[in-house]
């Protein structure tokens with residue numbers, strides 16, 4: 001990993017939930033695998049007053065599940081330091097500057113700095129601006145990289161304002177907008193599946209693909225995040241970012257080479273060719289939902305922290321139409337929601353049937369040919385399968401469908417890097433392939449904003465789906481109108 005192994009991390013929100021649950025374990029895994037060398041240090045920051053030792057004890061707890069080897073864990077945490085820091089207090093940045101320089105010298109970091117803002121979104125821009133104006137950026141010839149958590153704005157306008165703030169101190173190639181779905185094994189594999197297999201890429205278009213379905217379903221509800229979630233909803237929380245990012249990898253044209261700039265350029269073109277809906281288009285092509293209660297579980301409006309009159313969407317589904325030659329008539333259906341039948345992240349690609357079914361009038365009792373379906377499983381299993389038509393083993397000609405399957409083994413799954421581990425690795429390498437660029441984020445908001453605007457002005461008929469179902473019936477009708485149906489129906 002060349003010089004990327006040398007770095008000083010400044011982690012804003014160092015005692016936060018995300019840092020403790022995801023970020024430190026991911027860094028620890030990189031350390032165990034040798035991707036982080038002895039030339040790294042991490043300065044944890046928040047308003048809390050902690051000693052280095054108290055901070056290190058928190059890190060030990062955070063990484064406890066990742067190792068039984070106390071010596072490696074102790075070595076790792078010895079690289080961690082704490083500074084009480086209020087991001088609104090300018091004086092505090094002077095301390096950051098001094099400590100940063102000391103740690104650079106002590107760990108010979110080469111002046112490389114990663115600023116990770118793992119805080120509430122209202123602080124993203126403030127931190128970026130203050131780092132620049134208070135001269136905390138490395139001036140020793142190393143790199144300066146800014147990592148921003150989600151959500152990136154709540155509409156195009158707020159995202160643009162945030163982006164302008166970030167740009168005051170950082171250039172686009174220094175900004176890493178985290179979308180943890182892009183660190184998932186199956187999502188990262190999409191470009192390889194498509195561009196590494198001519199037999200797939202040759203048919204990856206409207207001539208052969210009937211429709212594409214993306215499902216990011218969760219069985220959990222809003223849990224303890226109502227404060228955030230009730231201001232976001234499924235459309236902003238899961239569709240604008242994770243779902244449309246997956247759409248972009250599925251829909252883009254082949255880049256000239258597999259480098260981040262070329263890939264991002266193709267992703268943007270795909271996202272910008274999505275049809276932006278009029279108000280009527282939104283009504284025809286998008287469905288929202290909110291879950292009902294049952295005898296054992298409250299409905300969404302009675303979850304802790306949710307207003308009893310909330311019209312927030314806990315489910316969103318839609319149809320995407322592309323105005324480009326590759327996809328012209330092929331719809332992409334997307335859906336995501338909470339309290340659905342299963343935790344299930346997947347892509348189902350339905351191919352067209354042969355124009356003529358020559359087996360339909362054969363001898364015996366022929367079966368009807370079925371569509372080929374390529375399924376990419378993202379969560380909880382990692383795998384892929386392709387259903388194909390073949391002959392069954394009985395006497396006479398009967399067709400049947402069999403799957404060609406790949407399912408990741410438990411053994412292999414145990415070796416797979418965590419999503420945040422992959423993303424940290426890429427940040428250290430300066431590789432933005434699996435991060436959302438600003439034009440992609442902007443295009444996604446341009447698509448989502450009209451939907452949200454219509455929803456904001458219309459009273460929904462909530463609640464409208466049962467917990468444990470796959471969402472409102474209107475989401476099934478959306479596909480039925482085109483003569484299609486969701487391939488994945490849930491296991492309940």
Ligand SMILES: NC(=O)C1=CN([C@@H]2O[C@H](COP(=O)(O)OP(=O)(O)OC[C@H]3O[C@@H](n4cnc5c(N)ncnc54)[C@H](OP(=O)(O)O)[C@@H]3O)[C@@H](O)[C@H]2O)C=CC1
Pocket residue numbers: 012013014015016017018019045046047048085086087088117118119120121149150151
């Ligand atoms: N938690 C999760 O599972 C996920 C979180 N995210 C995103 O990650 C980010 C962080 O979320 P999460 O960890 O849950 O948030 P938390 O509320 O758990 O942590 C927020 C952190 O910010 C610190 N903080 C708050 N105000 C200030 C201030 N003025 N100056 C300095 N530090 C401050 C807090 O510490 P203190 O009070 O001591 O100052 C705390 O360390 C958010 O953008 C969220 O959307 C994204 C996906 C999942």
Ligand SMILES: O=C1O[C@H](COP(=O)(O)O)[C@@H](O)[C@H](O)[C@H]1O
Pocket residue numbers: 180218237238345379
């Ligand atoms: O970004 C988010 O993702 C999680 C789902 O992530 P997963 O990796 O568990 O599939 C979702 O629960 C959360 O609401 C959203 O903010």
